[in-house]
Amino acid sequence: SQQGEEDPQALSIQEGENATMNCSYKTSINNLQWYRQNSGRGLVHLILIRSNEREKHSGRLRVTLDTSKKSSSLLITASRAADTASYFCAPDRWGAQKLVFGQGTRLTINP
């Protein structure tokens, strides 16, 4: 299966805390992408990490990738209410045209 599996399914934290979401996958990849979906909206691309990278930062986002364990994690630091959303990982195989998504992690930031 090409899709990733996000863990946990749901996460609820207080504003200001850090949120960590994990993704496991089964195929060899060229890169792995993370997307966010706010309620009632489409997915928005957040960050892409290539298979030869171990860590990548973008603002308050930090993504790690361990290809030996076929896993990735997304860390959101100093969470805000606006970070409340579902987060999806998408393992991207070399030469794959399609992108398949799992069920996502539903993140709730409590004020």
Added chain:
Amino acid sequence: DAGVIQSPRHEVTEMGQEVTLRCKPISGHNSLFWYRQTMMRGLELLIYFNNNVPIDDSGMPEDRFSAKMPNASFSTLKIQPSEPRDSAVYFCASSLTRTGGNNSPLHFGNGTRLTVT
């Protein structure tokens, strides 16, 4: 950049009626994807096009579903006849070419919420 534009945003129809969902991809993007999202099944890929040609329609659930891309700036997803179990949010996404190892990210529209009664 107007993003991916989908219409209508909401569609309510009766069982047996024909439904047509529309999508305008981002100009210059030549890959287009149709997804369906439900609570039970998550986000399912229905079909995708590259340079207006359908590449993989293995996710289309039944013959009642059909998709076309007559030109680079327009695609439709049609359900005929519609059934209550087709109720879902349908997303269109586009990207730069994803062939030849070029794994470009996807840009999603805000979806069409379809309710079939």
